[in-house]
Amino acid sequence: MPVATQAAIKGLTPQQVEALGINLILNNTYHLNLRPGMKILKEAGGAHKFQGWRHNLLTVETFPSIHLRLVCLVTRSIDSLQDSGGFQLVSLSKFTKITEEGALFASPFDGEPTMLTPEESISIQHTIGADIIMQLDDVVSSLTVGPRVAEATQRTIRWLDRCIETHQKSGKADVQNLFAIVQGGLDPELRDQCLEEMIKRKDRVAGYAIGGLSGGEEKDVFWRIIKQCADKLPEDRPRYSMGIGFAEDLLVCVALGVDMADCVFPTRTARFGVALTLNGPINLRLSKHEADFRPIDESCPCPTCVSGTSRAMLHHIMTLETAAAHAVTQHNLVFQARVMGGARDAIINGTFPQYLKDFFANYFGDAGYPEWCVNALRSVGVDLLDGASQAKVVSGSGAKWERVE
Amino acid sequence: MASTFSFSIIPSEVAQFGPRLGSISLCRRDGSSIPEIKTPSFMAGCSRGVVPHLSRDHVKSTAAIRWANIPFESFLERLPPVPTLQPGPVPLHTFLGFQPDRHLLSLCAREPSDEREIPVNGKGFISTLCVRGVRKLTPSAWKSYALSCQPDIVVALSDNPLSQSNQSQKRVTKSLERSTAWLANLLGPVSSADHGYSDTSHPFNVLVNMVGGVEERARKAFAEALVETLYAKDQQQVHPLQRLDEGITGYVFEFIPLLRSIRARTVNNDRTNNTPPKIPPKSADGVSLDNEENQQLAALLKASLSPFPPTKVRVVYSCTSPHQILRLIRDIGIDVFDAPFVHRAADLGIALDFRFPVPSTFSPSSPRTREDGSRDLGHNLFNYAYATDSSRLASSFNAAAEPEKGENPICPCLACSPISPSSHLELSSAEDQEFVKSPPVIQPPYRRAYIHHLLHTHEMSSHSLLAMHNLSVIDAFFDGIRQVLGGPDGDGQFIKEVERFCATYDEQLEVFREAEVDWSRVELERGKGRLAREKEKQTQNDTTSTVPS
Structure with missing residues (x-):
């Protein structure tokens, strides 16, 4: 699900996004609350109307449910905020103090201490009118260790209760869907505690998010936590993994039992000139593409590839004309949707293991399979190396990039 | 011919100067054509070959884009320029993603609304700017690029200096000589057989930049040289044409250098007369908005156009406002404008x-x-x-x-x-x-x-x-x-x-x-x-x- 932090997929109009076959986008409550602010959103009749996004019918469908027709708005606690400034989770914790009451932070407008309570976060999301709304949680960086992690986990559970309370009382429980966020850092025991408590509240939440990951932790730890959560969470509630964007991460998560994910990666990397393909990312800024008249991917149905936009043309305008960002954004969103659409079809047809093998062979065949992916998929009975005796396996994150040689 | 560009004025008999309605049609050698463009009209400007801020699907759904003007200089970053390598029948359209059945593409060397200082043009080249610095562009290179890219219209290279101060008569003479010679080079027969053109059919629809600075006499002299019958060596160079004007599709005026020269002259005159510089008068009723600058502009344009019959298309680059467009249509009979203020407005957040x-x-x-x-x-x-x-x-x-x-x-x-x-x-x-x-x-x-x-x-x-x-x-x-x-x-x-x-x-x-x-x-x-x-x-x-x- 593409991210529209500021009520716009960067560079594209809502109609363009819709034409790509995408019917689910994500806004950021924190950002929309700052600008344009709740008053303006209220006057405009909610976020859908404000940004001209009409896919607001809501049915939370069952697995695999990426094609929900809804707009999702996510509130995360302030210090795990993904800002548009960089790849890392931007920690605003310097300005933030988490108390039992809520998150106390210095207002970016006037520096005054401002309190965001779980109750308030829910009521803001009610104003915005999102179809899926998220509880306020207490996130610590996934690299944090010590008693703070346990404290945050326990508090997230307490805050969930307050969010549920507010949500149920508001009378909006039948039009908006509250998701709980499973925390617990990288500690399996804490995760278990959190899962246990949250599963108890299953009847009053519409789905579960897995939070507190994608913050720079080892990939090997990452997948184990995802698996732990996915194994325990109830089958009849969608699981949403926050901030997952690399194609290999997405597919591993799906294999482990995750239904939805969001990330700025495909759109942000597009603006930096990286086009995603089934054979790995292409860095269009490299001079090797300057006279290459092929489209990014001849088999791709996106408007950029279908209209024959060549790599040479994209190289010429990349980072200098906004039109280049638009073109590659369209392509990357379609790439992501193709990868996930293919996964859905493969699951329905019972060919998902083969799908994974083909994908990884194309994507990593020459660079080597990331070891963590091999291990993660083995844990669910898919052996990527089965039948690929020549395949290389590399340790580390294994993310693939096209660099200057 | 690579394509037939025809421009007709409605009705066919019109005054030399004054408002006029016209129609442009274009039929290419491969049989493709564009819908009629009614004039007065405008062309969309491009930056690095794209209409700024628009993805290809947006260009497609914007009916207002019929004629797009492509400044070529950004492609000189790499030699040979990449669009010249594009295979296929309509290379420039293909490379830039314009539709041959909807868009007319004109190719000019420099961004017409670029006001930055740039090294002077030389005897056999003009200076152009790209992100990697200044590049020299020679008339023969320009001709070969145009042959490879096959735009529907190409603007001949001209020596139109962009300077803050008044130009000497010597500099103006040079500008005229170079521009005429470069035009003759472009109109000359295409030697290379691989482009498949015979001597009798010329591959280009050429617009010529009317130079001569702020001297009416110089502007007129340049124009008259185009309608003069050529003899001997001069004629051989452009054979089978008898006069350069026969090979010209229309006339272009670049307003950035022109307005700058007019202002430089006004300031100079004021200095010698010891009077403070004039501020353009602005009246409440708007009727007398035709200030001195506009009158000078009209006189200069008329000087350039007077030797020609009124039948060819007239183009102005870098008009500053819709008001100016209206006056140029009323007083001169300009047919096509680019409108940089339209793109500028979008850049600045103006609706x-x-x-x-x-x-x-x-x-x-x-x-x-x-x-x-x-x-x-x-x-x-x-x-x-x-x-x-x-x-x-x-x-x-x-x-x-x-x-x-x-x-x-x-x-x-x-x-x-x-x-x-x-x-x-x-x-x-x-x-x-x-x-x-x-x-x-x-x-x-x-x-x-x-x-x-x-x-x-x-x-x-x-x-x-x-x-x-x-x-x-x-x-x-x-x-x-x-x-x-x-x-x-x-x-x-x-x-x-x-x-x-x-x-x-x-x-x-x-x-x-x-x-x-x-x-x-x-x-x-x-x-x-x-x-x-x-x-x-x-x-x-x-x-x-x-x-x-």
Whole structure:
């Protein structure tokens, strides 16, 4: 699900996004609350109307449910905020103090201490009118260790209760869907505690998010936590993994039992000139593409590839004309949707293991399979190396990039 | 011929100078053609080969884009230039993603509205600018690039110096000689057999830049050289043409160097006369807006055009305002304009909101009026006054979803009349069929408040929406011009309407100046504490703002 932090997929109009076959986008409550602010959103009749996004019918469908027709708005606690400034989770914790009451932070407008309570976060999301709304949680960086992690986990559970309370009382429980966020850092025991408590509240939440990951932790730890959560969470509630964007991460998560994910990666990397393909990312800024008249991917149905936009043309305008960002954004969103659409079809047809093998062979065949992916998929009975005796396996994150040689 | 470009004036008999209606058609060698372009009209400017801020699907859905002008200099970063390597029958269209059956492409060497200082042109080359610095471009290279790219129209290389000071007579003479020689080179037979042109059919539709600076005599001399019958060596060079003008499709005027020279001369004259520099007069009734500068401009254009019959297309690059466009149509009979202020407005966050003929009434959501009573050409949507403004972008146009009674035409742009896609990509067999098959529906217009929000959050789609809107506004402007000219007593009515337009709308473009300030502020305020600083500005703005919301 593409991210529209500021009520716009960067560079594209809502109609363009819709034409790509995408019917689910994500806004950021924190950002929309700052600008344009709740008053303006209220006057405009909610976020859908404000940004001209009409896919607001809501049915939370069952697995695999990426094609929900809804707009999702996510509130995360302030210090795990993904800002548009960089790849890392931007920690605003310097300005933030988490108390039992809520998150106390210095207002970016006037520096005054401002309190965001779980109750308030829910009521803001009610104003915005999102179809899926998220509880306020207490996130610590996934690299944090010590008693703070346990404290945050326990508090997230307490805050969930307050969010549920507010949500149920508001009378909006039948039009908006509250998701709980499973925390617990990288500690399996804490995760278990959190899962246990949250599963108890299953009847009053519409789905579960897995939070507190994608913050720079080892990939090997990452997948184990995802698996732990996915194994325990109830089958009849969608699981949403926050901030997952690399194609290999997405597919591993799906294999482990995750239904939805969001990330700025495909759109942000597009603006930096990286086009995603089934054979790995292409860095269009490299001079090797300057006279290459092929489209990014001849088999791709996106408007950029279908209209024959060549790599040479994209190289010429990349980072200098906004039109280049638009073109590659369209392509990357379609790439992501193709990868996930293919996964859905493969699951329905019972060919998902083969799908994974083909994908990884194309994507990593020459660079080597990331070891963590091999291990993660083995844990669910898919052996990527089965039948690929020549395949290389590399340790580390294994993310693939096209660099200057 | 690579293509047949024909321009006809309606009616065929017209005065040498004065408003005129015309029609452009183009049929290429491969049989493809574009729909008729009615003139007066405009061409969309391009930057690095793309219409700024528009993706290919947006270019496709913007009917206002019929003729796109491509400055070539950015492609000189790499040699040979990449578009010259593009295979296929219509290389430039293919490479840049324009549609051969919809778009006419003209190719010129330099960005016509670039005012930056640049090293002087030499005896056998002009200086061009690209992101890697200055590149020399020779007439023979230019000819070979044009042969490979096959644009529908190519502007001949000319030595049109861009200088702040007056040019010496010697420099002007040089400019004339070089420009004539370079034109002859372009019009000369194509030697290379691989392009498949015979001697009798010339591959180019050529526009020639009318040079000569601010000397009427020099401008006239250049023009007369084009209609002179050539002899001996000169004639051989352009065989089978007898005169250079026979090979020319139309005439171009570059306003950036021209206006600069006029201003340099005015300042110089004032200095020698010991009088303070004149400020262009601006009258409340707008009738006498034809100030000295405009009169000089008209005289110079007339000097360049007087030796030619009025039958060829006349093009002006870098007009500064719609007012100037109207005067040039009225006084000279210019047919096609580029309109850099339209693109500039989209860059700056301005939604254009004007019409020709001027609407009979203005609503409260119309652009603000200045102290002298003139109305802005558009809305500076950066202004905080628009934060809660739920109007559509232009008060003088309706949205397709909200047709109101009254005289307002509908603005067809995707900001005012967005339409949901006619098809959705189906990337999985498990796709929700109701969504995939949903038919196109006209949607409500985007509101000023939303564009304001997008501008303040640096979202690129703000500029895309504004670019499409502004192109549609200027397209409707030209449509209005043609309708008035085509009516009974067209010319008389047109003159009246031009006066009314000039009296109504602000020609000083104050709204652009304000938007420039706001725009640069966004750059300055990026980074930590920005929201706080903006809040402060907003409070100040609230107390001083006179903009109606």
